[in-house]
Amino acid sequence: MFTSLLYNENTPLRFINSADHILNIIQMDIIKSIKNLLLFIPALTLLLLGSCKHEDLQITKENENFRLATDFIKNNYELTLFSAALEKSGMAEQLRGKGPFTLLVPNNTAFNEIGIHTAADFNKMNTDSLKELVKRHILDQRLLFNDVPVNGVDIRYHTLAGTEVYASLASYSPNNNGYPANYLYFNGSSVTRNNVTVANGVIHVLNKVMKYTPASTVQSWLAKSPQYSIFVSGLKKFGLWDKLSGTGPFTVFAPQNKIFEASNITAASIAGMDTAAYVGERLFGSYILNNKHFFISDFNVFSIINLESGYTKQLNNDTWYMTIGSVRDYYTAALTYSVSLRTAFDYPYDSYPGASGLLPALTDNLTDNGLVHDIQGLLLLPQQALKH
Template sequence: MLKYIKSCLLIALLPVMFTGCKHDELTVPDTGESYRHAGDFVKNNYDLQLFNAALEYTGLAADMNGEGPFTLLAPNNAAFNELGITRASDFQRLNKDSLKQAMQYHILNRRLPVNEIPSNGVDVRYLNLAGKEVYLTFATSPNNLFVNGSFAVKKNVVLANGILYVMDKVMKYIPGTVQQFLAAQPEYSVYVVALKQSGLWEQLSGAGPFTVFAPDNAALERQGITMETLPAYNSDKYVTARLFGMYILPGRSLFLTDFQALYAIYGTASLQAKIANDNFIYRLTATKNTYMLAPTEYSFAYINPENPALGSLGTVYGNTSRKNDNLTNNGIVHYLPDLVIKPKEALKK
């Protein structure tokens, strides 16, 4: 498990956890205070000690005390804890340049207070120090800010040279396409071959966007699909768009927290649409408890149009936060722990 997590960190350019001495608890300064610069503020707050360690190791801490302006989307300690690595020496094992780019992804080269973020705009894009885009969604009722699938547990902390938001997840950006991401992950190797066998693979190198809920090898094996048995699950016997293709949502770029924002803005936390090249319908729902700061929980189900009265069928649930919201250049990949439509439901009549 440790080896798997470390490989994911390197691929996704994610930082790892650091433990240090206790600092003051995070507080939002009064308007009458003499504000500290970003680097000093992060250094002197216990809840941000892991983020501070990453900044110091990569040389960005000193930059954060510069003129700026900056907006820091700072993952808290719990966000780093989610990655499962607990020793300061773990930083030394990562490529410093890659880690620096990952940290730059959490910093905007501008001052962006809440009142300048478009109200109820979904995935509004801003450039970060890495030269890439982050996606901000600000739902004004009840004033929740989401960034790339992470949630701002504290907003609008005023600094001498910028603004700081405390986030509950480390954001993940993986250079390349959805196709390249899936091909690089050993746990998706059977699904990759299944997509190739079904003629569904090449599209994932295109412009997109795509949202993919990828079943891993264990999920497929649970339904009897392995590398050895895969040739039997071909288009002669099965509706492969239903069996393997339903997890590819073309033309959509969806972080899991987008559903929570859409619920706040439009009153619905679900998406329902026809499976590409099939008459079955998929239904996606996701919710996040922003008070308990729990990971976003999602469900993926299908509806058989020949028996609509049966409602949602084959529902699969998930909340494995560290495996979701993997942003690539042409889409987003999430992990799915089981097949929604089992092989027998995808058999051709």
């Protein structure tokens, strides 16, 4: 083609010959290059195969460039109190091991809410108790966010303390194609940062310290909490106390003494009540969910996956109903809740103002047979529970 482009009837012969000569040179160079490449490929193949036989060849190990869990926590400004707890409890050395571990790490604000503001505050705690608290925040496996079942409620995972934590993941309603919420909770504590990969596992940051009293019941927990003594008096007066030491589970909403006193209700006034004149299941039984094991986060989970504004349950041995709703703060992921009573499930019915749980640090007190949540208000006054 090159020759034909150069040639026409007026083209001198010497130009045609020159073009043919150039074409021959180009063709020879191409053929020579191909021959050299073919000779080089076997040699390169042998070189690569030979290099694969080196026994000292090392493959980069997974996560070898990540820091250990203890190092990451120590150098993260919002996790310094948990780092201090690791050192004080003697757990830091174990967490420098191979693992894998999953650390559920409360941030500094979470510790502040239960009265721990500096590392020195851990000195007030028994070392063994602190160690158990730390171990209850560590799983003996690597658990990623995507490992928790979607819309799973209270999925149990084993901890280094030999206990279990309950994980719930509220993603979306099967009947709703909206953007998934993907709220993850452990024992009612919100995960504010998930899947922080470290060399020996993974970290999830919590906004609340998980609370558990070993070898306890709802009854024994309340008995050891003097701020609820008037509530306990009412439970005893109306025959609701003894069952709280049983198998359960129970979910209890407990008003403190100051709440009762604000309405002129004391242990003495309760002692003087005529139980035959009141509906005890309304006056004090309404604070107890029988055969239910609910963290406050569960009510938020239900609202997402069931598209319900609240959880409604009939009172035990009564015609009245209670409704429980939970609200999650957009910025802090803190959960608050409210409880109210009404006279029937469907309209028409009478309703009562109810009470709220506005202090997340006082909720989700886990025992072996249920949970206790602090509530700032009374569900019903004595005169509203009178029999007619």
